[in-house]
Amino acid sequence: MGPWPATLARVPYWVYQDPGVLSDEQRRIFEGPVWNFLCLEMEIPGKGDWRATHMGAMPVVVARDTDGGIRAFENRCAHRGALICIEDSGNVERAFHCVYHAWRYDLKGNLIGVAFRDGVNGKGGMGKSFRMEEHGPRKLRTATACGLVFGTLSPDTPPLEEYLGEEILGRMKRVLKKPVRILGKFTQALPNNWKLYIENVKDTYHASLLHTFFATFRITRLSQGGGVIVTGSGAHHVSATKAPTAAKDAAFSKEAVPTNKEGSYRLADASLLENVDEFGDGIQLQILSVFPGFVLQQIHNCLAVRQVLPKGVEATELNWTYIGFEDDTPELRRMRMRQANLVGPAGFVSMEDGAVGGFVQRATATAPDAQSIVEMGGELAESQDTRATEASVRGFWKAWRACMGV
Amino acid sequence: MDRLSRIATLNADYARCIDDDRLEEWPGFFLEHCLYKITTADNVAKGYEAGLVYADSRAMLQDRVSALRQANIYERQRYRHIVGLPAVGEGEATETPFLVVRIMRDGKMDLFATGRYLDKIVEEGKSLKFAERVVVCDSSRFDTLLAIPL
Numbered sequence: 270m271g272p273w274p275a276t277l278a279r280v281p282y283w284v285y286q287d288p289g290v291l292s293d294e295q296r297r298i299f300e301g302p303v304w305n306f307l308c309l310e311m312e313i314p315g316k317g318d319w320r321a322t323h324m325g326a327m328p329v330v331v332a333r334d335t336d337g338g339i340r341a342f343e344n345r346c347a348h349r350g351a352l353i354c355i356e357d358s359g360n361v362e363r364a365f366h367c368v369y370h371a372w373r374y375d376l377k378g379n380l381i382g383v384a385f386r387d388g389v390n391g392k393g394g395m396g397k398s399f400r401m402e403e404h405g406p407r408k409l410r411t412a413t414a415c416g417l418v419f420g421t422l423s424p425d426t427p428p429l430e431e432y433l434g435e436e437i438l439g440r441m442k443r444v445l446k447k448p449v450r451i452l453g454k455f456t457q458a459l460p461n462n463w464k465l466y467i468e469n470v471k472d473t474y475h476a477s478l479l480h481t482f483f484a485t486f487r488i489t490r491l492s493q494g495g496g497v498i499v500t501g502s503g504a505h506h507v508s509a510t511k512a513p514t515a516a517k518d519a520a521f522s523k524e525a526v527p528t529n530k531e532g533s534y535r536l537a538d539a540s541l542l543e544n545v546d547e548f549g550d551g552i553q554l555q556i557l558s559v560f561p562g563f564v565l566q567q568i569h570n571c572l573a574v575r576q577v578l579p580k581g582v583e584a585t586e587l588n589w590t591y592i593g594f595e596d597d598t599p600e601l602r603r604m605r606m607r608q609a610n611l612v613g614p615a616g617f618v619s620m621e622d623g624a625v626g627g628f629v630q631r632a633t634a635t636a637p638d639a640q641s642i643v644e645m646g647g648e649l650a651e652s653q654d655t656r657a658t659e660a661s662v663r664g665f666w667k668a669w670r671a672c673m674g675v
Numbered sequence: 676m677d678r679l680s681r682i683a684t685l686n687a688d689y690a691r692c693i694d695d696d697r698l699e700e701w702p703g704f705f706l707e708h709c710l711y712k713i714t715t716a717d718n719v720a721k722g723y724e725a726g727l728v729y730a731d732s733r734a735m736l737q738d739r740v741s742a743l744r745q746a747n748i749y750e751r752q753r754y755r756h757i758v759g760l761p762a763v764g765e766g767e768a769t770e771t772p773f774l775v776v777r778i779m780r781d782g783k784m785d786l787f788a789t790g791r792y793l794d795k796i797v798e799e800g801k802s803l804k805f806a807e808r809v810v811v812c813d814s815s816r817f818d819t820l821l822a823i824p825l
Contacts, residue, residue, distance in 0.1 A: 455817065481742075485746070538738055606725050621747060
Protein backbone atom coordinates (compact mmCIF):
# COMPACT_ATOMS: atom_id res chain seq x y z
CA MET A 270 0.00 0.00 0.00
CA GLY A 271 1.39 3.42 -0.93
CA PRO A 272 1.50 6.51 1.26
CA TRP A 273 -1.80 7.93 2.46
CA PRO A 274 -2.54 11.68 2.52
CA ALA A 275 -3.07 13.38 5.90
CA THR A 276 -6.52 14.66 4.91
CA LEU A 277 -9.74 12.77 4.18
CA ALA A 278 -10.23 15.16 1.26
CA ARG A 279 -7.74 13.38 -0.99
CA VAL A 280 -7.86 9.79 -2.23
CA PRO A 281 -4.96 8.24 -4.15
CA TYR A 282 -5.96 6.26 -7.25
CA TRP A 283 -3.82 3.21 -6.45
CA VAL A 284 -6.49 2.31 -3.94
CA TYR A 285 -8.74 1.26 -6.83
CA GLN A 286 -5.96 -0.62 -8.65
CA ASP A 287 -3.90 -2.67 -6.23
CA PRO A 288 -4.77 -6.40 -5.97
CA GLY A 289 -3.16 -6.42 -2.51
CA VAL A 290 -5.65 -3.81 -1.34
CA LEU A 291 -8.54 -5.97 -2.55
CA SER A 292 -7.36 -9.03 -0.60
CA ASP A 293 -6.71 -6.89 2.49
CA GLU A 294 -10.23 -5.47 2.15
CA GLN A 295 -11.70 -8.96 2.13
CA ARG A 296 -9.90 -9.85 5.34
CA ARG A 297 -10.03 -6.52 7.19
CA ILE A 298 -13.38 -5.15 6.03
CA PHE A 299 -15.81 -7.78 4.70
CA GLU A 300 -14.61 -10.44 7.15
CA GLY A 301 -13.83 -7.77 9.75
CA PRO A 302 -15.84 -5.76 12.29
CA VAL A 303 -18.72 -4.84 9.99
CA TRP A 304 -22.27 -6.04 9.35
CA ASN A 305 -22.66 -7.22 5.76
CA PHE A 306 -26.10 -7.26 4.16
CA LEU A 307 -26.92 -10.87 3.24
CA CYS A 308 -30.53 -11.02 2.05
CA LEU A 309 -34.10 -10.07 2.87
CA GLU A 310 -35.64 -11.98 5.75
CA MET A 311 -38.73 -12.68 3.63
CA GLU A 312 -36.55 -14.62 1.16
CA ILE A 313 -36.17 -17.40 3.73
CA PRO A 314 -39.61 -17.44 5.41
CA GLY A 315 -39.90 -21.13 6.37
CA LYS A 316 -37.82 -23.64 8.25
CA GLY A 317 -35.09 -25.09 6.06
CA ASP A 318 -35.33 -22.26 3.51
CA TRP A 319 -31.91 -21.09 2.45
CA ARG A 320 -30.31 -18.62 0.09
CA ALA A 321 -26.78 -18.36 -1.26
CA THR A 322 -25.19 -14.92 -1.02
CA HIS A 323 -21.80 -13.28 -0.51
CA MET A 324 -19.92 -11.34 2.09
CA GLY A 325 -17.50 -9.46 -0.12
CA ALA A 326 -15.94 -12.28 -2.17
CA MET A 327 -16.78 -14.96 0.40
CA PRO A 328 -19.63 -17.28 -0.59
CA VAL A 329 -22.19 -17.61 2.20
CA VAL A 330 -25.31 -19.67 2.89
CA VAL A 331 -28.10 -18.08 4.93
CA ALA A 332 -30.67 -20.50 6.33
CA ARG A 333 -33.79 -20.53 8.49
CA ASP A 334 -33.13 -22.97 11.32
CA THR A 335 -35.66 -25.41 12.79
CA ASP A 336 -36.14 -23.06 15.75
CA GLY A 337 -36.94 -20.16 13.39
CA GLY A 338 -33.56 -18.48 13.91
CA ILE A 339 -31.45 -17.27 11.02
CA ARG A 340 -28.04 -18.91 10.58
CA ALA A 341 -25.27 -18.14 8.12
CA PHE A 342 -22.06 -19.92 7.30
CA GLU A 343 -19.37 -20.00 4.69
CA ASN A 344 -20.46 -21.89 1.57
CA ARG A 345 -17.37 -24.11 1.64
CA CYS A 346 -17.24 -27.79 2.51
CA ALA A 347 -14.79 -28.63 5.28
CA HIS A 348 -13.61 -31.65 3.33
CA ARG A 349 -12.21 -30.53 -0.03
CA GLY A 350 -13.47 -26.98 -0.16
CA ALA A 351 -16.29 -27.40 -2.68
CA LEU A 352 -19.38 -25.22 -2.61
CA ILE A 353 -21.97 -26.83 -0.35
CA CYS A 354 -24.86 -25.14 -2.16
CA ILE A 355 -24.61 -24.63 -5.89
CA GLU A 356 -28.07 -23.14 -6.40
CA ASP A 357 -29.23 -19.61 -5.53
CA SER A 358 -31.87 -20.73 -3.06
CA GLY A 359 -33.87 -23.70 -1.93
CA ASN A 360 -35.17 -25.68 1.01
CA VAL A 361 -33.65 -28.60 2.89
CA GLU A 362 -35.44 -30.82 5.36
CA ARG A 363 -32.66 -31.09 7.93
CA ALA A 364 -29.28 -31.19 6.22
CA PHE A 365 -27.25 -29.85 3.32
CA HIS A 366 -25.26 -32.39 1.31
CA CYS A 367 -22.03 -31.31 -0.31
CA VAL A 368 -22.33 -32.47 -3.92
CA TYR A 369 -18.72 -33.61 -4.12
CA HIS A 370 -18.51 -36.37 -1.45
CA ALA A 371 -21.91 -36.04 0.25
CA TRP A 372 -20.65 -34.65 3.55
CA ARG A 373 -23.61 -33.37 5.52
CA TYR A 374 -24.24 -30.12 7.38
CA ASP A 375 -27.14 -29.04 9.54
CA LEU A 376 -28.88 -25.68 9.14
CA LYS A 377 -26.36 -24.08 11.49
CA GLY A 378 -23.45 -25.15 9.29
CA ASN A 379 -22.29 -27.90 11.66
CA LEU A 380 -20.68 -30.89 10.00
CA ILE A 381 -22.98 -33.79 10.95
CA GLY A 382 -22.09 -36.55 8.53
CA VAL A 383 -19.12 -37.99 6.64
CA ALA A 384 -20.09 -40.51 3.95
CA PHE A 385 -18.44 -43.92 4.49
CA ARG A 386 -16.79 -42.63 7.62
CA ASP A 387 -16.15 -46.22 8.77
CA GLY A 388 -15.10 -47.37 5.31
CA VAL A 389 -16.41 -50.52 3.63
CA ASN A 390 -16.13 -53.96 5.28
CA GLY A 391 -13.63 -52.62 7.77
CA LYS A 392 -11.38 -51.17 5.10
CA GLY A 393 -10.73 -47.52 4.33
CA GLY A 394 -12.73 -44.82 6.02
CA MET A 395 -11.73 -41.84 8.08
CA GLY A 396 -8.98 -42.02 10.70
CA LYS A 397 -10.07 -42.73 14.30
CA SER A 398 -8.87 -39.34 15.52
CA PHE A 399 -11.15 -37.38 13.14
CA ARG A 400 -13.66 -35.27 15.06
CA MET A 401 -16.51 -33.76 13.04
CA GLU A 402 -16.95 -30.96 15.57
CA GLU A 403 -13.42 -29.77 14.86
CA HIS A 404 -14.23 -29.13 11.21
CA GLY A 405 -16.76 -27.07 9.37
CA PRO A 406 -17.22 -23.88 7.41
CA ARG A 407 -16.75 -20.60 9.23
CA LYS A 408 -19.95 -19.46 10.94
CA LEU A 409 -21.27 -15.93 10.88
CA ARG A 410 -23.18 -14.09 13.54
CA THR A 411 -26.46 -12.86 12.08
CA ALA A 412 -28.84 -10.08 13.05
CA THR A 413 -31.86 -8.47 11.42
CA ALA A 414 -33.17 -4.95 11.18
CA CYS A 415 -36.35 -3.94 9.33
CA GLY A 416 -36.49 -7.33 7.58
CA LEU A 417 -32.88 -7.08 6.37
CA VAL A 418 -30.49 -9.87 7.31
CA PHE A 419 -26.91 -8.93 8.13
CA GLY A 420 -23.93 -11.12 8.97
CA THR A 421 -20.50 -10.68 10.49
CA LEU A 422 -17.51 -12.93 11.04
CA SER A 423 -15.79 -10.80 13.64
CA PRO A 424 -16.44 -11.19 17.38
CA ASP A 425 -15.58 -7.48 17.68
CA THR A 426 -18.53 -6.20 15.67
CA PRO A 427 -20.90 -4.32 18.00
CA PRO A 428 -24.60 -5.34 18.05
CA LEU A 429 -26.33 -4.38 14.79
CA GLU A 430 -28.50 -1.62 16.28
CA GLU A 431 -25.46 -0.03 17.85
CA TYR A 432 -23.49 -0.44 14.61
CA LEU A 433 -26.20 1.32 12.61
CA GLY A 434 -27.00 3.97 15.21
CA GLU A 435 -30.35 5.60 15.92
CA GLU A 436 -30.35 7.99 12.99
CA ILE A 437 -29.68 5.33 10.36
CA LEU A 438 -32.08 2.88 11.97
CA GLY A 439 -34.76 5.57 12.09
CA ARG A 440 -34.34 6.32 8.39
CA MET A 441 -34.34 2.62 7.60
CA LYS A 442 -37.59 2.15 9.52
CA ARG A 443 -39.05 5.15 7.73
CA VAL A 444 -38.96 3.20 4.43
CA LEU A 445 -39.15 -0.43 5.54
CA LYS A 446 -42.20 0.13 7.70
CA LYS A 447 -44.21 -2.95 6.75
CA PRO A 448 -43.84 -6.35 5.08
CA VAL A 449 -42.17 -6.07 1.69
CA ARG A 450 -42.74 -7.90 -1.54
CA ILE A 451 -40.07 -8.39 -4.21
CA LEU A 452 -40.95 -6.88 -7.58
CA GLY A 453 -37.80 -7.81 -9.49
CA LYS A 454 -34.13 -8.72 -9.25
CA PHE A 455 -31.37 -7.73 -11.64
CA THR A 456 -27.60 -7.71 -11.59
CA GLN A 457 -25.50 -4.94 -13.05
CA ALA A 458 -21.87 -5.86 -13.73
CA LEU A 459 -19.78 -2.73 -13.23
CA PRO A 460 -16.39 -2.32 -14.93
CA ASN A 461 -14.75 -0.71 -11.91
CA ASN A 462 -13.51 -1.18 -8.38
CA TRP A 463 -16.30 -1.56 -5.81
CA LYS A 464 -15.25 1.57 -3.93
CA LEU A 465 -15.91 3.75 -6.98
CA TYR A 466 -19.53 2.64 -6.91
CA ILE A 467 -19.89 3.14 -3.15
CA GLU A 468 -18.43 6.63 -3.50
CA ASN A 469 -20.96 7.33 -6.23
CA VAL A 470 -23.80 6.24 -3.92
CA LYS A 471 -22.54 8.53 -1.17
CA ASP A 472 -21.73 11.40 -3.51
CA THR A 473 -24.64 13.80 -3.03
CA TYR A 474 -22.85 16.41 -5.15
CA HIS A 475 -23.08 14.53 -8.45
CA ALA A 476 -26.76 13.61 -8.52
CA SER A 477 -28.15 16.65 -10.34
CA LEU A 478 -24.92 17.32 -12.27
CA LEU A 479 -24.63 13.93 -13.97
CA HIS A 480 -28.29 12.95 -14.16
CA THR A 481 -30.48 14.98 -16.48
CA PHE A 482 -33.59 13.25 -15.14
CA PHE A 483 -32.83 14.32 -11.58
CA ALA A 484 -32.10 17.92 -12.53
CA THR A 485 -34.67 18.54 -15.25
CA PHE A 486 -37.62 16.98 -13.45
CA ARG A 487 -36.63 18.29 -10.00
CA ILE A 488 -36.39 14.84 -8.46
CA THR A 489 -33.25 15.91 -6.65
CA ARG A 490 -31.37 19.13 -7.22
CA LEU A 491 -28.64 20.57 -5.04
CA SER A 492 -30.88 23.59 -4.56
CA GLN A 493 -33.81 21.59 -3.12
CA GLY A 494 -34.18 21.21 0.61
CA GLY A 495 -32.64 18.29 2.42
CA GLY A 496 -29.21 17.28 3.59
CA VAL A 497 -26.90 14.48 4.44
CA ILE A 498 -26.43 12.49 7.64
CA VAL A 499 -23.00 10.98 8.20
CA THR A 500 -22.57 8.74 11.24
CA GLY A 501 -19.77 9.41 13.70
CA SER A 502 -17.52 6.68 12.38
CA GLY A 503 -18.23 7.94 8.88
CA ALA A 504 -19.37 4.47 7.91
CA HIS A 505 -23.03 4.99 7.05
CA HIS A 506 -24.97 7.81 5.45
CA VAL A 507 -28.42 9.03 4.54
CA SER A 508 -29.09 11.74 2.00
CA ALA A 509 -32.54 13.20 1.65
CA THR A 510 -34.20 15.56 -0.79
CA LYS A 511 -37.44 17.35 -0.10
CA ALA A 512 -40.10 17.90 -2.74
CA PRO A 513 -39.50 21.11 -4.72
CA THR A 514 -41.33 24.18 -3.51
CA ALA A 515 -40.63 27.38 -5.43
CA ALA A 516 -41.74 27.59 -9.06
CA LYS A 517 -38.45 29.32 -9.88
CA ASP A 518 -35.15 27.87 -8.86
CA ALA A 519 -32.64 30.64 -9.45
CA ALA A 520 -29.93 28.98 -7.35
CA PHE A 521 -29.85 26.00 -9.69
CA SER A 522 -30.49 27.88 -12.94
CA LYS A 523 -27.58 30.27 -12.49
CA GLU A 524 -25.05 27.42 -12.50
CA ALA A 525 -26.15 26.64 -16.08
CA VAL A 526 -25.32 22.95 -15.72
CA PRO A 527 -25.87 20.82 -18.84
CA THR A 528 -28.21 18.46 -17.00
CA ASN A 529 -30.77 21.19 -16.42
CA LYS A 530 -32.96 20.86 -19.49
CA GLU A 531 -36.08 22.25 -17.87
CA GLY A 532 -38.20 23.82 -20.58
CA SER A 533 -36.30 22.14 -23.44
CA TYR A 534 -36.64 18.44 -22.55
CA ARG A 535 -40.07 17.01 -21.88
CA LEU A 536 -41.52 13.55 -21.52
CA ALA A 537 -44.23 12.47 -23.95
CA ASP A 538 -45.71 10.35 -21.15
CA ALA A 539 -45.14 11.99 -17.79
CA SER A 540 -46.73 9.12 -15.85
CA LEU A 541 -43.14 8.10 -15.02
CA LEU A 542 -43.01 11.11 -12.71
CA GLU A 543 -46.36 10.55 -11.00
CA ASN A 544 -45.83 9.77 -7.36
CA VAL A 545 -47.47 9.78 -3.97
CA ASP A 546 -46.02 10.94 -0.65
CA GLU A 547 -46.41 7.47 0.86
CA PHE A 548 -44.19 8.21 3.83
CA GLY A 549 -46.04 11.44 4.57
CA ASP A 550 -43.02 13.64 5.19
CA GLY A 551 -42.38 15.34 1.86
CA ILE A 552 -39.04 13.59 1.38
CA GLN A 553 -39.09 12.43 -2.22
CA LEU A 554 -35.64 10.91 -2.36
CA GLN A 555 -33.69 9.12 0.32
CA ILE A 556 -30.51 7.16 -0.25
CA LEU A 557 -29.17 5.25 2.73
CA SER A 558 -25.93 3.28 2.84
CA VAL A 559 -24.57 0.89 5.43
CA PHE A 560 -20.84 0.22 5.39
CA PRO A 561 -19.43 -1.56 3.54
CA GLY A 562 -21.80 -2.46 0.70
CA PHE A 563 -25.51 -1.97 1.36
CA VAL A 564 -27.84 0.62 -0.12
CA LEU A 565 -31.53 1.29 0.55
CA GLN A 566 -33.10 3.53 -2.03
CA GLN A 567 -36.30 5.55 -2.16
CA ILE A 568 -36.71 7.67 -5.27
CA HIS A 569 -40.32 8.85 -5.27
CA ASN A 570 -42.09 5.48 -4.81
CA CYS A 571 -39.35 3.45 -6.41
CA LEU A 572 -37.86 1.36 -3.61
CA ALA A 573 -34.90 -0.96 -3.89
CA VAL A 574 -32.10 -2.54 -1.94
CA ARG A 575 -28.71 -2.86 -3.56
CA GLN A 576 -25.89 -5.19 -2.59
CA VAL A 577 -22.41 -4.20 -3.75
CA LEU A 578 -19.92 -7.06 -4.15
CA PRO A 579 -16.32 -6.85 -5.34
CA LYS A 580 -15.59 -9.37 -8.12
CA GLY A 581 -12.03 -8.36 -8.83
CA VAL A 582 -9.92 -5.21 -8.76
CA GLU A 583 -11.84 -3.76 -11.69
CA ALA A 584 -15.10 -5.67 -11.45
CA THR A 585 -18.09 -5.16 -9.20
CA GLU A 586 -21.45 -6.83 -9.00
CA LEU A 587 -24.41 -4.68 -8.13
CA ASN A 588 -27.40 -6.77 -7.11
CA TRP A 589 -30.67 -4.88 -7.37
CA THR A 590 -33.82 -6.02 -5.60
CA TYR A 591 -36.82 -3.84 -6.43
CA ILE A 592 -39.40 -3.93 -3.68
CA GLY A 593 -42.87 -2.78 -2.81
CA PHE A 594 -45.13 -3.64 0.09
CA GLU A 595 -47.44 -6.60 0.52
CA ASP A 596 -50.45 -4.30 0.81
CA ASP A 597 -49.73 -2.11 -2.24
CA THR A 598 -52.78 -1.31 -4.32
CA PRO A 599 -52.53 -2.33 -8.00
CA GLU A 600 -52.22 1.38 -8.84
CA LEU A 601 -49.28 1.87 -6.49
CA ARG A 602 -47.57 -1.26 -7.76
CA ARG A 603 -47.92 -0.02 -11.33
CA MET A 604 -46.55 3.36 -10.27
CA ARG A 605 -43.50 1.67 -8.75
CA MET A 606 -42.94 -0.31 -11.95
CA ARG A 607 -43.10 2.82 -14.11
CA GLN A 608 -40.74 4.66 -11.77
CA ALA A 609 -38.37 1.67 -11.86
CA ASN A 610 -37.40 2.98 -15.30
CA LEU A 611 -35.21 5.41 -13.36
CA VAL A 612 -33.08 2.72 -11.73
CA GLY A 613 -31.28 -0.54 -12.45
CA PRO A 614 -29.03 -1.36 -15.41
CA ALA A 615 -31.38 0.40 -17.85
CA GLY A 616 -32.38 3.19 -15.49
CA PHE A 617 -32.56 6.72 -16.86
CA VAL A 618 -30.52 7.65 -13.78
CA SER A 619 -28.71 4.47 -12.75
CA MET A 620 -27.33 3.54 -16.16
CA GLU A 621 -25.13 6.62 -15.83
CA ASP A 622 -23.88 5.53 -12.42
CA GLY A 623 -23.05 2.18 -14.03
CA ALA A 624 -20.83 3.92 -16.55
CA VAL A 625 -18.99 6.64 -14.60
CA GLY A 626 -17.03 4.24 -12.40
CA GLY A 627 -15.51 2.72 -15.52
CA PHE A 628 -14.62 6.18 -16.81
CA VAL A 629 -12.63 6.84 -13.60
CA GLN A 630 -11.03 3.38 -13.66
CA ARG A 631 -9.83 3.85 -17.24
CA ALA A 632 -8.74 7.45 -16.88
CA THR A 633 -6.67 6.81 -13.76
CA ALA A 634 -5.00 3.60 -14.98
CA THR A 635 -1.64 5.29 -15.43
CA ALA A 636 -1.96 7.73 -12.53
CA PRO A 637 -1.84 5.55 -9.40
CA ASP A 638 -0.13 8.22 -7.30
CA ALA A 639 -2.37 11.09 -8.35
CA GLN A 640 -5.22 11.90 -6.00
CA SER A 641 -8.89 12.66 -6.39
CA ILE A 642 -10.24 15.77 -4.71
CA VAL A 643 -13.05 15.17 -2.24
CA GLU A 644 -13.24 18.61 -0.71
CA MET A 645 -16.74 19.94 -1.36
CA GLY A 646 -18.14 21.02 2.01
CA GLY A 647 -14.74 20.97 3.74
CA GLU A 648 -12.45 18.23 4.92
CA LEU A 649 -14.51 16.67 7.71
CA ALA A 650 -16.99 13.82 7.56
CA GLU A 651 -19.93 15.30 9.41
CA SER A 652 -23.66 15.69 8.83
CA GLN A 653 -24.57 18.79 6.83
CA ASP A 654 -27.84 20.45 5.87
CA THR A 655 -26.77 20.70 2.26
CA ARG A 656 -26.02 18.15 -0.42
CA ALA A 657 -23.43 20.39 -2.09
CA THR A 658 -20.88 18.47 -0.11
CA GLU A 659 -18.78 15.34 -0.28
CA ALA A 660 -18.98 14.75 3.49
CA SER A 661 -20.38 11.24 3.18
CA VAL A 662 -17.71 10.22 0.67
CA ARG A 663 -15.11 11.37 3.21
CA GLY A 664 -17.07 9.38 5.79
CA PHE A 665 -16.57 6.25 3.73
CA TRP A 666 -12.82 6.81 3.66
CA LYS A 667 -12.77 7.50 7.39
CA ALA A 668 -14.39 4.13 8.05
CA TRP A 669 -12.34 2.38 5.38
CA ARG A 670 -9.06 3.71 6.82
CA ALA A 671 -10.07 2.67 10.34
CA CYS A 672 -10.71 -0.89 9.16
CA MET A 673 -7.59 -1.03 7.02
CA GLY A 674 -5.38 0.53 9.71
CA VAL A 675 -4.05 3.36 7.53
CA MET B 676 -48.01 -13.59 -47.22
CA ASP B 677 -48.93 -16.09 -44.55
CA ARG B 678 -48.88 -15.08 -40.90
CA LEU B 679 -45.50 -16.70 -40.17
CA SER B 680 -43.87 -14.77 -43.03
CA ARG B 681 -45.50 -11.53 -41.97
CA ILE B 682 -44.28 -11.94 -38.38
CA ALA B 683 -40.78 -12.90 -39.53
CA THR B 684 -40.77 -9.75 -41.67
CA LEU B 685 -41.98 -7.66 -38.75
CA ASN B 686 -39.15 -9.01 -36.60
CA ALA B 687 -36.60 -8.35 -39.32
CA ASP B 688 -37.81 -4.78 -39.74
CA TYR B 689 -37.80 -4.26 -35.98
CA ALA B 690 -34.20 -5.51 -35.64
CA ARG B 691 -32.96 -3.45 -38.58
CA CYS B 692 -34.64 -0.35 -37.19
CA ILE B 693 -32.67 -0.65 -33.94
CA ASP B 694 -29.40 -1.83 -35.46
CA ASP B 695 -29.48 0.91 -38.12
CA ASP B 696 -29.94 3.47 -35.32
CA ARG B 697 -33.32 4.59 -36.60
CA LEU B 698 -34.60 4.56 -33.02
CA GLU B 699 -37.12 7.33 -33.64
CA GLU B 700 -39.06 4.83 -35.78
CA TRP B 701 -38.93 2.09 -33.11
CA PRO B 702 -42.05 3.15 -31.12
CA GLY B 703 -44.00 2.89 -34.38
CA PHE B 704 -43.86 -0.89 -34.16
CA PHE B 705 -46.18 -0.73 -31.14
CA LEU B 706 -49.81 0.12 -30.55
CA GLU B 707 -50.50 3.36 -28.72
CA HIS B 708 -51.54 1.39 -25.64
CA CYS B 709 -49.01 -1.40 -25.40
CA LEU B 710 -46.66 -3.16 -23.08
CA TYR B 711 -42.93 -3.27 -23.67
CA LYS B 712 -40.97 -4.82 -20.89
CA ILE B 713 -37.40 -6.10 -20.58
CA THR B 714 -37.07 -8.72 -17.89
CA THR B 715 -35.24 -11.99 -17.26
CA ALA B 716 -36.11 -15.67 -17.27
CA ASP B 717 -35.46 -15.78 -13.54
CA ASN B 718 -37.90 -12.96 -12.82
CA VAL B 719 -40.54 -14.56 -15.01
CA ALA B 720 -40.05 -17.92 -13.24
CA LYS B 721 -40.46 -16.29 -9.84
CA GLY B 722 -43.45 -14.22 -10.91
CA TYR B 723 -41.69 -10.89 -10.35
CA GLU B 724 -43.46 -8.31 -12.44
CA ALA B 725 -41.01 -5.42 -12.65
CA GLY B 726 -38.82 -4.86 -15.67
CA LEU B 727 -35.49 -3.26 -16.43
CA VAL B 728 -37.54 -1.26 -18.87
CA TYR B 729 -41.28 -1.01 -18.34
CA ALA B 730 -43.40 0.96 -20.76
CA ASP B 731 -47.17 0.74 -20.94
CA SER B 732 -47.64 3.31 -23.66
CA ARG B 733 -46.03 4.12 -27.00
CA ALA B 734 -45.25 7.57 -25.59
CA MET B 735 -43.05 5.96 -22.93
CA LEU B 736 -41.10 4.29 -25.74
CA GLN B 737 -40.67 7.67 -27.39
CA ASP B 738 -39.32 8.91 -24.05
CA ARG B 739 -36.78 6.08 -24.02
CA VAL B 740 -35.51 7.28 -27.36
CA SER B 741 -35.50 10.98 -26.54
CA ALA B 742 -33.65 10.23 -23.29
CA LEU B 743 -30.96 8.33 -25.20
CA ARG B 744 -30.66 11.17 -27.68
CA GLN B 745 -30.87 14.15 -25.34
CA ALA B 746 -30.59 13.22 -21.70
CA ASN B 747 -28.52 10.14 -20.90
CA ILE B 748 -24.74 9.85 -20.59
CA TYR B 749 -23.40 6.59 -22.02
CA GLU B 750 -20.68 5.54 -24.42
CA ARG B 751 -21.49 5.31 -28.08
CA GLN B 752 -22.47 1.76 -28.98
CA ARG B 753 -24.42 -0.28 -31.50
CA TYR B 754 -26.27 -3.58 -31.50
CA ARG B 755 -26.48 -6.40 -34.01
CA HIS B 756 -29.67 -8.41 -33.50
CA ILE B 757 -29.83 -11.96 -34.80
CA VAL B 758 -33.47 -12.97 -34.59
CA GLY B 759 -34.60 -16.57 -34.97
CA LEU B 760 -37.71 -17.98 -36.52
CA PRO B 761 -40.91 -17.10 -34.71
CA ALA B 762 -42.94 -19.89 -33.16
CA VAL B 763 -46.41 -18.79 -34.09
CA GLY B 764 -49.17 -20.25 -31.95
CA GLU B 765 -52.92 -19.98 -32.15
CA GLY B 766 -54.19 -16.43 -31.79
CA GLU B 767 -51.99 -13.42 -31.06
CA ALA B 768 -49.17 -15.05 -29.07
CA THR B 769 -45.78 -15.49 -30.71
CA GLU B 770 -42.38 -16.42 -29.36
CA THR B 771 -39.11 -15.58 -31.09
CA PRO B 772 -35.53 -16.19 -29.91
CA PHE B 773 -32.90 -13.46 -30.26
CA LEU B 774 -29.22 -12.82 -29.77
CA VAL B 775 -27.70 -9.35 -29.50
CA VAL B 776 -24.04 -8.47 -29.97
CA ARG B 777 -23.00 -5.08 -28.58
CA ILE B 778 -20.29 -3.19 -30.42
CA MET B 779 -18.67 -0.42 -28.38
CA ARG B 780 -17.15 2.71 -29.90
CA ASP B 781 -13.64 1.30 -29.48
CA GLY B 782 -14.57 -1.85 -31.42
CA LYS B 783 -15.04 -4.14 -28.43
CA MET B 784 -17.70 -6.73 -29.28
CA ASP B 785 -19.58 -8.75 -26.70
CA LEU B 786 -22.44 -11.16 -26.72
CA PHE B 787 -24.62 -8.75 -24.76
CA ALA B 788 -27.97 -10.51 -24.45
CA THR B 789 -29.83 -13.60 -25.52
CA GLY B 790 -33.43 -14.47 -24.86
CA ARG B 791 -36.86 -14.65 -26.35
CA TYR B 792 -39.51 -12.18 -27.34
CA LEU B 793 -42.93 -13.06 -25.98
CA ASP B 794 -45.24 -11.11 -28.23
CA LYS B 795 -48.85 -10.33 -28.75
CA ILE B 796 -49.12 -9.17 -32.32
CA VAL B 797 -52.26 -7.62 -33.75
CA GLU B 798 -53.48 -6.11 -37.02
CA GLU B 799 -53.66 -2.35 -37.19
CA GLY B 800 -54.84 -1.17 -40.57
CA LYS B 801 -52.85 -3.25 -43.02
CA SER B 802 -49.83 -3.81 -40.81
CA LEU B 803 -48.91 -5.85 -37.77
CA LYS B 804 -48.14 -4.12 -34.48
CA PHE B 805 -46.99 -5.23 -31.09
CA ALA B 806 -49.70 -5.01 -28.48
CA GLU B 807 -47.16 -6.59 -26.18
CA ARG B 808 -43.48 -7.36 -26.44
CA VAL B 809 -41.96 -8.87 -23.32
CA VAL B 810 -38.23 -9.31 -23.77
CA VAL B 811 -37.18 -12.22 -21.57
CA CYS B 812 -33.39 -12.26 -21.27
CA ASP B 813 -31.81 -15.60 -20.43
CA SER B 814 -29.31 -14.07 -18.01
CA SER B 815 -30.05 -11.75 -15.09
CA ARG B 816 -26.65 -10.13 -15.39
CA PHE B 817 -26.19 -7.01 -17.53
CA ASP B 818 -22.82 -5.59 -18.40
CA THR B 819 -22.43 -1.95 -17.33
CA LEU B 820 -25.72 -0.67 -18.68
CA LEU B 821 -28.57 -1.34 -21.03
CA ALA B 822 -29.23 1.82 -23.03
CA ILE B 823 -30.45 0.86 -26.51
CA PRO B 824 -33.66 -1.21 -26.49
CA LEU B 825 -33.57 -4.94 -27.22
